[in-house]
Structures are given as C-alpha cells and as structure tokens.
Amino acid sequence: MAIQWFPGHMNKARNEIKEIMPQMDVIIEVLDARIPYSSENPMVATLREGKPVIKILNKADLADPKMTQIWKDYFEQENGVKAIAFGNDKAAEVHRINELCKKLVPHKVGADKQIKAMIMGIPNVGKSTLINVLAGRIVAKTGNEPAVTKAQQRIKLEDGIMLYDTPGMLWPKVENENSGYRLGATGAIRDTAIEYEEVASYTAEYLLRAYPALLKARYKIDELPESDWEFVEMAGKKRGCIRGGNQIDTYKMSEILINELRDGIIGRITMETPAMREEEEIMVAGL
Template sequence: MAIQWYPGHMHKARKQIEEVMPQVDLVIEVLDARIPYSSENPMVGSLRGDTPCIKLLNKADLADPDITQLWLEHLDAQQGVKAMAITTSDMSQVNKIPELCRKLSPHRDQPDKAIRTMIMGIPNVGKSTLINALAGRIIAKTGNEPAVTKRQQRISLKNGIVLSDTPGILWPKVENEHSGYRLAVTGAIRDTAMEYEDVAMYAVEYMMQAYPQRLAERYDITDMPSQPIEMLEEIGRRRGALRGGGRIDLHKASEVLLHEIRGGKLGLVTLETPDMIAEEEVLVEQQREEKRIKDELRAEQYKKKRRR
C-alpha cells in the first residue's frame, strides 16, 4: 500500500515558503529522531538552496540513542548543515539553539540586525512545541495530530532572532514506500489516511527484526511467534482485543501496537539507520528508472498508433 497525504493547504504553504525564502538567513528543520530520513522533506533542500540549515532531531527521548548518534554524524557531513538531537521538554537543550543560530549566521550577529530564521518540518514532529519553548510563552498551537498549524506567522524572540513559523508540509509523492509506512507508524500522517492493520503489520515485522526483546517484555511473551501476523494476534490476545467467539480484533490490536510505539511504551526505538536508507535509495532509483523506461515505451506505442 502506498501511503500519501498532501492536502491543499500544504501546496499553498509550499508556495508561500518559496516566496519568502530569499529573505531568510537560516533554516531550522525539525525532524523526528526516530525517522530522521523519512521525516526529512526533500522539498526543503530545493527550497533553501545554499541557505544554512540546522537539522534538529526532536523527540530524541523516544529514539535509540546509538542510532541517533549515527544520524547526527551522517547529517553533519552534509554541506551547510549542522545537526543536533533535542527533546523540547529539556530547556538546557533548547537554549543551545539560539547560540547555534548565531554561529551559522555570523554576518547577522550584530545588535541592529536580527537573524531571520524559518522553522520548517513535516506534521507532528513537535515544531510548534519547540517554538513555544524558544519563545518562553504559548504562541504556536500544538496538538497530538498532524497539520495543526495552517498558516505562517512571524515570532520575534528576545535574543535577536526572528522566527518564521510555517505549516507542517509533506511532499506530493513519497517514492520510498518504507518512508510512507514509517511516517504512518510515528503519527505524521492522519490516521484516516492509512490502514491501521497494514501499518501495524509493517511495524511489528520491523520490531521483530530490530527489537524482539522489547516485544517480548512489553507483552509478556515467552514463545516468540515466527510470523508478523501471529505476533499481532498475540498482542491482541494479551491486550483483550477480542471479538465474539474469541476471535482476535486485528484493528484493535493494531491500534494498541501503534499507540504504544508512538508513546514510547516499547522503549527507545528508531525505525531506520543510515545504512538501511542507502540500500533503499538504490532500490528507489531502480524503480524510478524502470518507470521512466515504461513511460517512454508507452509514449512510443501511442505515437505509432496515431500514425496508423
């Protein structure tokens, strides 16, 4: 199943960002530390061009710290990028962000020149919560569902930094189907735009490979099932997700699993590594090339038919 979610307000937000980007000194992109690649909007790179960028791996308190370190090193190697792992509830981490902004914008570090920053990120990565933490007051509306922010706003901080907040935007087509699933697992896509059981099957299969002990401990399982569907059924059985006749309610079991992953109930979990992404990008490029060839053949066949 291909998971896509790109409502109209996201297209409008993209056009607005494109218009104001020339006046921006620095971009702050908020990522989900559990899925740094999948939560990284490829449009941000094309929109910001050479503008320096701070990539904040938010929700680091929910992510596997060893893998987070790998991602920090991977992102720091990119041109014009500085990466930092944070948790918005830890103000000692949040307070380091303005200092980093000044380091990356030395040409604006003067009393009479505010550093013009644009804060960007896909839905539900904690962008609004971060803005409120930086401002020290409630400015941006927050929520537990994606796409709460619908319009841009400018926020002047007391430390010589002006933030332009933008709505959380995805991109029109998520080519890597793994990224689509990971976005759904972490809650970046509206639940109404996905199939719970399909996404839960993806999540449980990954957990069985990467964190089997977490599943065993959380759901008190001593004899681990060998198949994802069996594991999901066992979770449903352990959580009382039953229908008449003792049948497992897979939808309810799926809700339990996804909500507990999102809430950190299965421990510190990261759903992707830099090595995994390198392999997946090769496959995506192969699929893109195959599609290009098919499209060319289809176009040529259409031309031949018209000439007859």
C-alpha cells in the same frame, strides 16, 4: 499505503517558501528522531539554496539514543548541516539553537543586525511545541489538530534572531511505501489516513528484527515467532484480544501495538537507519 495528499496545498507552501527563502540566513528543520528520513521534507533540500541547516531531532525521548547519535553524525557529514536532539525537556536546552544560529551565521551577529531563521517541518514532528519553547510563550497551536493554513508568522527571539514559521506544510507525496508505514506507525499521519492492521504488521516485522528484546519483555513472549502476523496473533492472545467464536481480535491488537509504540511504552525505538535511507532513496529514484 495510500496517503492523503493535497497538491494545491503543497504548491502554495512551496511558493511561499520559495519567495521568502532568498532573505533567510539559516533553516531550522524539525524532524522526528524516530524517523529522521521519513519526516524529512524534500522541499528543504530543493529550496535550501546552500543555506546552513540546523536539523532538530525532536521527540528524542521516544527514540533509541544510540540511533539518534548515529543519525546526528550522519547528517553532520553534509556541509553546512548541524543536528541537535531534543526531547520533552526542551526548555533547558533550547538556547543551543540560538547559539548554533550565531555560529553558523557569524556575519549577522551584532547590535544592529538580525539573523533570519526559517523553521520547517511536516505536521506532528513537534514544530509548534518547539516554537513556543523558543519564543517563551504560546505563539503556535499544538496538538493533533488538522493542518490549517495561516499566514506566515514572524516571531522575535532573543539574541537578534527572527524566526519565520511556514505553516501549512504537509508531508510530501510519499512515493516510498515504507515511509508511509513509518509515518503511520509513529503517528505523524493521523489515524483517518492509516490502516491499522497493515501498519501493525509492518511495525511488528521491523521490531522483530531490530528490537526483539523489547518485544519479548513488553508482550511477555519467551520465544518470538518468525512472522509479523504470528506475532500480532500471539500478542493478541496474551493480551486477551478475543472476539466472538474465540477468534483473536487482530484489529484490536494492532491498535494496541501502534499506540504503545507511539507512547514509548514498548521502549525507546527508532524505526530507520541511515543505511535504510540510502537503500530506499535508490529504490525511489528507480520508480
């Protein structure tokens, strides 16, 4: 699936991050818990300079809790990486980020010291929402707004932590087509850039394999078909997605499937596993 990509924009973000990185003590990387691999930005790995990373598995309320734990354990195998899951009820839990920062950078804890933390994340993972909760006030704009480049922001948190926001970070050039579909399915890529029927067919194929029981329950289908497109047609018929000439309106059904997935109506779903990540990394490296 073709994804809009803005090389100028990405280079600007990369240069800004590169410049400021030497001063940073810790990186807070916000990911979408439903797609922890595709919502990563490879810039973090390449520009990290061995600094500790806190991976936030955000939107965990929409993700499969079993898979979130698997991802957390998987990420933490890497030296200097800690992972925490957050859902919609972040306010009560957000202090865990401050605690982890202090644990990861103990030599910067003290009355006259400051921990510098850089927060990074591709659009729509919930970075602004998290910043606002961390700050305890509205400092970042949330919602499905087009990415706007603003100047870098510094936000003073409690516990001697200074948070550096890096606005204007878009998703990287998506060489992996599967990642493109999953970014589209979860809503990380806005609708102008996605092709509903293609994304729905990819999604149906994955859900038929990984979450058949949820599909059966949501779309009231006792016997699931083998193929993704048969599923879209079957569900479309059940839902009354019919257009002129008694044709099944597969476009409408595709929209329903994607929107219900995004809203968590089908159930708590994770669209990637660590095994998929490793397999696809090898595939991308060979391109």
